[in-house]
Amino acid sequence: MTTASLSKAQNIVSTAPTLAYTVAIPEPNSHLFAVTLHITRWTEAVLNLKMAVWTPGSYLVREYARLVQDFRAYDGDDNKTLPARKISKNHWQIQTENSKSITVTYKVYANDLTVRTNHIDGTHAYFNGAALFYFLPGWEKQSVTVTIIPPYPDWKISTALEPVSGETNKFIAPDFDTLVDCPVEIGIHDVYEFEALGKPHKLVIWGQGNANPTQIIADTQKIIAVEADLYEGLPYDRYLFLLHLSNGGYGGLEHKNSCTLNYIRFGLRDKDKYNRFMQLLAHEFFHLWNIKRIRPQALETFDYERENYTSSLWFAEGTTSYYDMVIPLRAGIYGAKNFLEILGKEITRYMMTPGRKVQPLGESSFDAWIKLYRRDNNSDNNQISYYLKGELVSLLLDLKIRTLSQNARSLDDVMKLMWRKFGKDEIGYSDGELISTIESVAGMDLSQFYTHYIDGLEELPFNEYLQPFGLEVRRVIEGEGIPYLGGRIQSENGREIIKFVEMGSPLQRAGIDPEDELLAIDGFKVTGEGINDRLKDYRPGDMIQITVFHQDQLRTLAVQLEKPQPIRYEVVRIDNPTESQQQNFSRWVKQA
Numbered sequence: 001m002t003t004a005s006l007s008k009a010q011n012i013v014s015t016a017p018t019l020a021y022t023v024a025i026p027e028p029n030s031h032l033f034a035v036t037l038h039i040t041r042w043t044e045a046v047l048n049l050k051m052a053v054w055t056p057g058s059y060l061v062r063e064y065a066r067l068v069q070d071f072r073a074y075d076g077d078d079n080k081t082l083p084a085r086k087i088s089k090n091h092w093q094i095q096t097e098n099s100k101s102i103t104v105t106y107k108v109y110a111n112d113l114t115v116r117t118n119h120i121d122g123t124h125a126y127f128n129g130a131a132l133f134y135f136l137p138g139w140e141k142q143s144v145t146v147t148i149i150p151p152y153p154d155w156k157i158s159t160a161l162e163p164v165s166g167e168t169n170k171f172i173a174p175d176f177d178t179l180v181d182c183p184v185e186i187g188i189h190d191v192y193e194f195e196a197l198g199k200p201h202k203l204v205i206w207g208q209g210n211a212n213p214t215q216i217i218a219d220t221q222k223i224i225a226v227e228a229d230l231y232e233g234l235p236y237d238r239y240l241f242l243l244h245l246s247n248g249g250y251g252g253l254e255h256k257n258s259c260t261l262n263y264i265r266f267g268l269r270d271k272d273k274y275n276r277f278m279q280l281l282a283h284e285f286f287h288l289w290n291i292k293r294i295r296p297q298a299l300e301t302f303d304y305e306r307e308n309y310t311s312s313l314w315f316a317e318g319t320t321s322y323y324d325m326v327i328p329l330r331a332g333i334y335g336a337k338n339f340l341e342i343l344g345k346e347i348t349r350y351m352m353t354p355g356r357k358v359q360p361l362g363e364s365s366f367d368a369w370i371k372l373y374r375r376d377n378n379s380d381n382n383q384i385s386y387y388l389k390g391e392l393v394s395l396l397l398d399l400k401i402r403t404l405s406q407n408a409r410s411l412d413d414v415m416k417l418m419w420r421k422f423g424k425d426e427i428g429y430s431d432g433e434l435i436s437t438i439e440s441v442a443g444m445d446l447s448q449f450y451t452h453y454i455d456g457l458e459e460l461p462f463n464e465y466l467q468p469f470g471l472e473v474r475r476v477i478e479g480e481g482i483p484y485l486g487g488r489i490q491s492e493n494g495r496e497i498i499k500f501v502e503m504g505s506p507l508q509r510a511g512i513d514p515e516d517e518l519l520a521i522d523g524f525k526v527t528g529e530g531i532n533d534r535l536k537d538y539r540p541g542d543m544i545q546i547t548v549f550h551q552d553q554l555r556t557l558a559v560q561l562e563k564p565q566p567i568r569y570e571v572v573r574i575d576n577p578t579e580s581q582q583q584n585f586s587r588w589v590k591q592a
Contacts, residue, residue, distance in 0.1 A: 016142055017041045021133060024149040025125045025186065031111040033118065033125070033132060037104040038076060047073075047094040047102060048137050052304035055130035055180060057253045057291070058116040060373040061307065064131040065090040067109045067118075076101030090305065092134070108132055113246055115253035115260040124155075124187025124206050126244070126260075128253075129173075129180040130304065140176040147171075150186055158191060158204045159184040160240050160258040177302065181255045185242050192217060196224040200238045207245030209265030216243075216268075222331035223282050230412055231289050231419050239288075241281070252280050254287030275334050275342075282331075283324035290323075290415065291316040293423040300428030312431055313365035314454065318390010319411070322398070325391070329589065336589040340471075343395070344570045347462065347473055350392055351569055354502055355383040361393060361454045377514035381503040392460055393453050399465040399588075400449075401442045407587045413441045466571070469588055470581030474570050481564025482535045483542065489518055489528030496528045498548070510546070510559040517549040540564070 022036040039047070051065040066089075073082040073094045082102065083095040096102055110118035110127065118127040136142070147170045148157055161171035161182040173179035189206040194217045203220065205211055220241065228234050240258035245265035252261045261280055267273040291299070298310035310316075325346070329339045350356060364372070364386040371383050398411035417437050422429045429437075439446050452458035462473045486505020487498050496518040501507045520526055522545050526534055538544060540563040547556045577585070 015041065015043065017043075017136070017139065019136070019139070019142055019144045021144060021146045022149065023127070023132070023146060023184075025120055025151045028120050028122050028125065028151055031109055031120045033108045033110055033120065033127065035106055035108060035132065037134065039102040039104070039136075040076065040100065042096055042100055042102055045095070045097040047096045049092045049094070049104065049134040050137060050305065051090040051134055052130035052180065053090055053306070054304065055116050055128055055253075056299070056302055057255075057287070058373070059307075059313070059368040061369060062116070062131075063089065067131070069107050069109065071106045072104070074103045074105075075099045076103045104134075113244065113249065113262070115244075115251045115262050124185065124189060125150075126183065126185050126187075126206075128183045129176075133176075133179060135176045135304065143175065144173045144179050145170060146173070146179070146184075148184065148186060155187045156189060156191065157184065157186050158189065158202065158240060158242065160238075160255065178256075180302075180304075182258065183242065183253075183255065183260050194221065196221045197228055197234055199234055199236070201241070202239075203241045203243065205243045205245065207265055209245035209268060211243070211245060211268045219278055219328075219331065219333050220281060222333065223278070223285060223327055226327050226330045227282070227286055227289075230415060231423075232416070235288065235293060235424075250280075252284040254284045254292055256288060256292045259284035259287070275328065275338065278328050278333050279324040279342075282327040283320055286320045286323050286327065289419060289423055290320050293426055294415075294418045295422075295426075295428055296434075297428035297430050300426075307369040309366055309369070311362040311365045312429075312434060313368055314361045314386045314390035314393060315434060317387050318361075318392075319394040319415075321387045321391035322394035322411075323415075339589065340571045344473075344568070346388065346391060347571065348568045350384075350388055350460075351566070353384055353388070354381050354504075355379070356389065356459075357457055359383045360457055361386060361389045364389065377500055378503075380500055389460075392462075396453070396460060396462075396465045397438065397442075397449075399469065402584070402588060403465075403468045404443060407584060409441055409443075414438050417441060467574075468581060469585045470574050470577030471571055471585065472574050474572055475566035476568045476570055477564050478567050482532050482567075483538050483540050483561035484563060484565045485531075485535070485559065485561065487512070489531060491528055496526070506559045506562055507546075510557045511555075512546065512548060512557060512559070513550065518546070519549065519554075520547040521545070523547070535561070 018040045020038040024034040026034055051068065053061045053063055071084065071092060073084040074080065075082060082099060085093055087093050094102065108118060110120045113119040116128060118131050145164065146161065150157065157169060159171060159182055161173055164170040164172050173182065185204055185206060187206060189204050192203040192213045194201050203213060203217055205213065236257045238257065242258060242260045244262045246262055248264055249262040250264065252259060261284065263277050263280065268277055296310040296312040296316065298308050302308065325339060325342050328334055359382060364384050368386065372385060394411060402410050414437060421437065435446065435450060453460060466472055485507050486502040487507045488500040490497055490499045498512060498514055498516045498518055501512060501514050518526060521534055538561055540561055542561050544559050544561065545556050546559050
């Protein structure tokens with residue numbers, strides 16, 4: 001850098017505004033954050049403040065600005081009110097001529113306990129930066145301090161934000177991206193410190209439940225070791241696992257140096273539910289490489305005001321979902337039998353979703369913003385999750401690479417190469433670069449694979465890819481089979497509501513719709529719980545009379561039953577596997 005350039009850069013830094021937030025929770029039971037933004041060294045006549053409409057890792061425009069209230073702007077020196085107005089849904093504008101110091105105050109309603117929103121009650125306050133803080137257009141790279149004022153002395157603060165030395169409850173983020181990427185937990189929670197691979201980690205647990213911290217930490221250390229071995233080390237100095245125990249909650253959100261997990265409060269003793277929790281933890285931890293650092297070009301620079309489109313979420317999320325089955329197996333948290341059972345459940349979910357025949361995988365990724373998080377009663381008919389199909393496509397790719405290389409290479413090698421090429425230096429990859437990287441490891445042209453299974457609607461050939469490993473997918477039909485109707489029924493306040501009707505099914509052809517109330521079959525009352533027992537008295541081809549309330553109008557419609565459909569799919573060992581198949585299976589599940 002020349003002397004002139006250095007002088008110019010120093011001048012920009014010296015004249016940059018200082019941004020300091022204060023976050024208070026004066027009345028926790030009001031569910032309101034009281035936020036103050038102090039800006040000094042301001043030199044422009046107008047100050048623009050914008051609220052993000054989404055947060056990275058959760059691809060839905062959530063309109064966080066709708067929760068803002070009591071917005072005020074003052075001159076920081078004389079406390080004079082400054083003219084301010086809202087000029088769009090997430091954009092506030094303040095007239096600041098002659099004001100070098102500005103104070104903005106506002107409140108944010110926080111009563112939504114998810115990993116991507118804000119929540120306050122009498123025991124804690126939790127926030128995500130995108131849902132709480134404004135950004136100043138053009139100054140997103142400016143550092144920001146955050147001072148937190150807990151309502152009670154015994155409330156603790158846990159966050160991956162860097163503390164400011166010598167200050168109490170004050171933290172600093174080098175830029176807005178980091179501020180968004182470091183959620184904050186304030187309140188009555190338990191903190192467990194542990195070490196993994198020589199680096200400090202914390203497990204923070206908020207909420208009542210049956211979590212066993214000792215077991216969770218021991219298994220988490222195993223997961224950290226397995227994933228770090230895959231990626232040749234840990235890309236952080238410290239890491240925070242934040243667990244919210246809630247009533248029926250489920251979810252996770254990844255960050256560069258932390259993750260937030262939401263799980264059923266009493267779901268950590270049952271073995272299957274505990275395994276599912278460890279999959280969730282393995283998934284979010286895997287993301288600290290795959291998406292937080294290895295990310296598509298469309299997510300290289302976040303546009304917080306609008307959708308950031310990419311067709312590669314099948315790899316960012318789907319491949320991560322494949323590994324969240326694989327990592328606990330490698331870590332010894334469960335065995336090969338459990339792994340195959342979990343895989344069978346995922347294939348069942350996929351095969352039971354008719355939308356797999358309608359929406360291609362790449363389109364599922366691209367349309368995440370308008371479909372995945374905005375489900376309706378027809379979603380299963382017209383869409384497929386990029387998490388679900390993405391993990392199964394990743395399974396096929398792993399098996400294909402292993403078969404072609406006699407188990408010398410695998411999807412692991414793809415992840416390692418993606419890390420070296422794109423992740424270490426955080427260079428966004430294009431769809432073409434992703435394809436070429438996978439092809440370089442597979443040693444073959446995968447254009448037909450992409451055409452059929454990512455861009456197209458071909459059925460996934462599970463048995464073809466599983467056969468070299470001595471496995472096959474088998475359909476399970478209960479007993480002699482229950483004639484097929486094509487709907488899902490749920491009890492709601494003593495009423496039997498048809499929640500889903502499969503396109504092309506007997507129910508759909510008869511004119512029965514989702515949200516119709518099921519009353520009777522052939523004149524006799526029936527419940528959703530008892531309908532399968534009733535259907536066992538009939539045979540495929542029989543015509544039955546189904547009585548429903550359709551928009552409060554009583555209807556009796558003729559429905560012709562069809563042949564039984566599978567109730568689930570299982571991944572099982574084939575009879576008499578060859579020595580080669582046994583070796584392939586053994587190497588896969590040991591490496592997997």
